[in-house]
Amino acid sequence: MNTLDPTTFAPLERAAQDPVAYATEWKERTGGLVIGSFPMNFPSELVHATGALPVIVQESRTTITEGRSLLPEFYCSYTRSLADQAATGELEVFDAFVLVDHCVQLLGAADVIQRVIPDKPLHFTQFISSMDDAWSRGAVEEKVQAMRAEVEESTGVTVTDESLTASIRVFNENRRLLREFFDLRRTGRLHIPASALQVLVKSSMVMDITEHTALLQQLLDRLDTLSSAPEHLVRLHLSGHFCAPPRPELLNLLEECDVVIVNDDLYHGSRYISTDVPKDGDPFAALASWYLDRNVNVPCATRVQLDVDWQSYLVDTLADSGAEGVVTLQAKFCEPLMLYYPELRRTLGERDIPELLIETEHEGLAAESIRTTIETFVERIRRQRSKQLLPA
Amino acid sequence: MSLDTNQSTKQSLDLSPTRLVTPEAPDKSNRLSSTRMGGKMVADYWDNIFTARERGQSVVWYNGSALNPIFQAAGLAWCHGEAFSARLAAMHMEEPAQAAGAEYGYNAELCSYSRTHLGCAVLTQKGTLEKQDGIVGMADQEELAAKLPSPDFFVNAYAGCSTGQQWDAMTYRVFGKELPMMNVSLPMIFGTKPDAGYLRGKEWETTPLYVEKQLHKLIEFIEDQTKRPFDWDALSENMSYIKRASELRIEAMQLCAAAPTPATYWDWVASIAPINFLPANQMLVDYFQAVKDEIEQRIREKVSAVQNERYRVYFDGIMNWNKLGYLTRKFAEHDVAVVAGRYTHDSFWQEPDLIDVDRPLLGMAQHYLICPINHGMKIMEELLLKRCDEYGIDGIAFHSTRTCRAMTNPQQMLARTAERERGIKSFSFEGDVADAAFYKDETLESGLVAMLESIDQQRAKTAQLV
Numbered sequence: 001m002n003t004l005d006p007t008t009f010a011p012l013e014r015a016a017q018d019p020v021a022y023a024t025e026w027k028e029r030t031g032g033l034v035i036g037s038f039p040m041n042f043p044s045e046l047v048h049a050t051g052a053l054p055v056i057v058q059e060s061r062t063t064i065t066e067g068r069s070l071l072p073e074f075y076c077s078y079t080r081s082l083a084d085q086a087a088t089g090e091l092e093v094f095d096a097f098v099l100v101d102h103c104v105q106l107l108g109a110a111d112v113i114q115r116v117i118p119d120k121p122l123h124f125t126q127f128i129s130s131m132d133d134a135w136s137r138g139a140v141e142e143k144v145q146a147m148r149a150e151v152e153e154s155t156g157v158t159v160t161d162e163s164l165t166a167s168i169r170v171f172n173e174n175r176r177l178l179r180e181f182f183d184l185r186r187t188g189r190l191h192i193p194a195s196a197l198q199v200l201v202k203s204s205m206v207m208d209i210t211e212h213t214a215l216l217q218q219l220l221d222r223l224d225t226l227s228s229a230p231e232h233l234v235r236l237h238l239s240g241h242f243c244a245p246p247r248p249e250l251l252n253l254l255e256e257c258d259v260v261i262v263n264d265d266l267y268h269g270s271r272y273i274s275t276d277v278p279k280d281g282d283p284f285a286a287l288a289s290w291y292l293d294r295n296v297n298v299p300c301a302t303r304v305q306l307d308v309d310w311q312s313y314l315v316d317t318l319a320d321s322g323a324e325g326v327v328t329l330q331a332k333f334c335e336p337l338m339l340y341y342p343e344l345r346r347t348l349g350e351r352d353i354p355e356l357l358i359e360t361e362h363e364g365l366a367a368e369s370i371r372t373t374i375e376t377f378v379e380r381i382r383r384q385r386s387k388q389l390l391p392a
Numbered sequence: 393m394s395l396d397t398n399q400s401t402k403q404s405l406d407l408s409p410t411r412l413v414t415p416e417a418p419d420k421s422n423r424l425s426s427t428r429m430g431g432k433m434v435a436d437y438w439d440n441i442f443t444a445r446e447r448g449q450s451v452v453w454y455n456g457s458a459l460n461p462i463f464q465a466a467g468l469a470w471c472h473g474e475a476f477s478a479r480l481a482a483m484h485m486e487e488p489a490q491a492a493g494a495e496y497g498y499n500a501e502l503c504s505y506s507r508t509h510l511g512c513a514v515l516t517q518k519g520t521l522e523k524q525d526g527i528v529g530m531a532d533q534e535e536l537a538a539k540l541p542s543p544d545f546f547v548n549a550y551a552g553c554s555t556g557q558q559w560d561a562m563t564y565r566v567f568g569k570e571l572p573m574m575n576v577s578l579p580m581i582f583g584t585k586p587d588a589g590y591l592r593g594k595e596w597e598t599t600p601l602y603v604e605k606q607l608h609k610l611i612e613f614i615e616d617q618t619k620r621p622f623d624w625d626a627l628s629e630n631m632s633y634i635k636r637a638s639e640l641r642i643e644a645m646q647l648c649a650a651a652p653t654p655a656t657y658w659d660w661v662a663s664i665a666p667i668n669f670l671p672a673n674q675m676l677v678d679y680f681q682a683v684k685d686e687i688e689q690r691i692r693e694k695v696s697a698v699q700n701e702r703y704r705v706y707f708d709g710i711m712n713w714n715k716l717g718y719l720t721r722k723f724a725e726h727d728v729a730v731v732a733g734r735y736t737h738d739s740f741w742q743e744p745d746l747i748d749v750d751r752p753l754l755g756m757a758q759h760y761l762i763c764p765i766n767h768g769m770k771i772m773e774e775l776l777l778k779r780c781d782e783y784g785i786d787g788i789a790f791h792s793t794r795t796c797r798a799m800t801n802p803q804q805m806l807a808r809t810a811e812r813e814r815g816i817k818s819f820s821f822e823g824d825v826a827d828a829a830f831y832k833d834e835t836l837e838s839g840l841v842a843m844l845e846s847i848d849q850q851r852a853k854t855a856q857l858v
């Protein structure tokens with residue numbers, strides 16, 4: 001197992017664990033504005049170009065209390081946590097909120113935030129979610145401009161072509177460095193806990209991006225000799241889990257069961273960093289391209305696109321990483337995932353690719369029963385492995 | 393959203409009290425008799441759909457907005473997914489479809505309209521593959537769930553709920569991605585700007601134009617599918633029938649501001665299917681004329697819809713199709729007239745003045761955008777208070793619909809607004825749109841009784857002051 005330089009890793013871990021504390025400290029230090037955005041498609045570059053700190057609002061680990069009377073229990077943990085954070089003052093650090101996604105549960109949480117903390121403006125500009133209509137590109141370009149106006153209104157700063165181009169450059173650089181870690185892992189040259197990789201991505205969603213990039217570069221520079229995971233470990237791909245990260249404890253639990261995670265399409269993973277914003281041409285139009293491109297690169301169940309399939313992407317990516325099975329992580333009540341899941345299952349089943357669904361909840365982890373399920377799954381893959389080794 | 397509460401020629405809707413109703417309690421509800429005609433019209437409509445392929449008609453499956461006047465003008469047979477799911481649930485025949493959906497992998501916490509319909513899609517697809525004749529060939533033809541004719545193409549135009557759009561993206565895949573599909577995107581009217589409100593503000597002025605353009609594209613798409621030029625005159629004619637029917641429906645609803653009310657929310661629920669997806673023609677207009685006539689007659693003759701009306705309640709949430717008859721009696725049993733509701737009064741061509749038969753697509757686009765789940769909080773609050781004032785509402789019943797987050801989204805906050813702004817009490821009960829397993833009678837009984845007690849206390853206090 002490789003070790004990430006602890007001194008460099010520590011501030012990333014702190015920011016990932018307590019994004020609000022990071023944002024508060026940043027605000028005190030710089031006197032700047034902090035703008036909260038919601039997953040999964042807001043282009044942070046737009047806020048960054050005003051000099052404000054863009055922060056993707058994260059699920060809090062706090063037990064949901066007041067949020068219970070604001071959104072029903074049958075909402076996903078992320079949206080229930082948002083409602084709770086609004087009611088318990090955890091969102092105080094934010095000066096405004098921006099949203100371009102349309103998940104019905106997220107919109108419910110946005111309504112709650114607006115009502116509970118009405119002094120914080122919440123700007124919603126809905127990006128078209130049908131991605132391959134003749135008018136999709138134009139519609140997104142228009143909405144990027146609409147969101148630009150909202151961001152400018154909230155910050156009092158005009159976003160120029162130059163400032164946006166500069167922001168695009170720094171975000172692209174950050175994504176590139178993050179992808180380097182993922183590429184090293186996928187190609188078997190880096191063996192670090194999946195939870196550590198999650199820290200790298202999550203912290204990039206909440207930290208000042210230049211500071212984050214410098215730390216990433218330092219981590220890469222200080223990486224000890226690259227090493228691959230032992231052969232006996234079962235290679236898995238983690239799929240799903242939109243908007244909020246799966247608990248690190250769950251990732252650790254998987255790895256305790258003789259598993260190595262070689263790739264993922266998690267939002268707090270490859271999905272988030274999959275796509276760069278084109279660096280040439282009109283930077284505002286480039287943000288629209290980024291939005292459309294990322295659904296082609298890593299298809300998402302929250303979008304609809306006739307010529308792109310999440311399951312086909314999965315099959316291709318498995319071939320690339322050599323993963324022997326897929327674990328689909330589903331936040332309980334996440335409707336887009338519930339709707340798409342049967343297609344994933346069907347496609348993987350048709351190809352005899354082992355697949356396991358694990359449902360996650362805000363309230364905790366049924367560790368022992370999950371462990372047993374994973375162990376059984378790992379055994380199944382091992383048996384499949386030995387069968388393949390048998391002479392025909 | 394949509395539904396169908398009416399009777400089929402073969403299976404009947406269960407509008408009788410269920411086992412949970414106090415058996416000895418007399419039925420104090422007095423439903424309109426004119427809505428029975430709608431039941432027959434709806435049954436005929438579905439029978440016609442089931443045989444569309446035999447007549448060589450092309451079939452479109454669609455979800456969300458009422459695009460049917462367009463389909464009708466194009467000579468298509470139209471199958472509305474939600475309407476069929478609602479029909480199955482109201483007839484207590486949803487289980488085979490839901491079981492097929494579950495077997496395919498759809499989780500029980502998923503929107504039950506969608507998984508019922510996706511289950512139908514699985515059965516239909518299976519039948520199509522088995523028979524190759526385009527008529528669903530499930531072994532047991534008695535199963536209504538398997539009677540949908542397979543589609544020639546899909547159209548989705550879902551406002552206010554991401555699930556609605558994603559659902560059809562999955563139906564498209566259940567059918568192997570082999571059939572054409574078109575999405576009409578309907579942005580939410582979020583209404584946060586200072587000028588925003590119901591039918592006003594810049595957002596309201598611009599968004600329908602964007603949708604209108606897409607409807608033109610939809611018509612081009614349909615022309616491609618049918619290989620026929622679209623009949624614009626037929627569309628205008630259809631919309632003139634819809635406009636008239638809608639005017640009559642709204643006028644009839646407004647008569648129910650009278651106390652005691654001559655008709656209830658449950659009568660309007662029974663009238664949703666006609667206004668939402670039946671063919672636009674004189675019969676439709678006649679139906680709503682008959683409903684209005686009966687209401688006027690009741691007012692003249694002082695006939696009330698609930699014996700001894702003592703409380704006037706507003707119903708917020710999507711309908712609970714499995715419990716339609718039960719809920720009708722249950723509320724009446726407590727002397728409650730459920731007078732109006734978000735699902736009935738703020739949906740389904742509810743602003744006939746917006747319909748211009750010379751520019752039909754704009755009025756259609758506007759209606760698709762004022763679907764009651766497509767507004768932000770500010771507009772929802774405005775609408776709720778307006779209805780409470782119009783109908784003299786004493787209390788609100790919030791149907792917390794387990795698998796329809798779109799309808800449940802703002803409920804807790806709407807409850808606070810009603811109490812703060814008008815002192816109106818409310819309660820919430822748990823159920824679902826099409827999955828009976830989620831219904832919890834105890835939450836209805838205890839919540840309703842508690843709300844009525846607080847209304848009594850409030851009234852007593854007011855009486856003392858007077």
Ligand code: SF4
Pocket residue numbers: 076077078079103104105106242243244302331333334335336337
């Ligand atoms: S996409 Fe899933 S996780 Fe994200 S807000 Fe919607 S339901 Fe919640």
Ligand code: SF4
Pocket residue numbers: 393503504505506553554555556559765795796797798799825
């Ligand atoms: S969740 Fe509700 S609004 Fe959304 S698709 Fe289902 S029934 Fe329609």
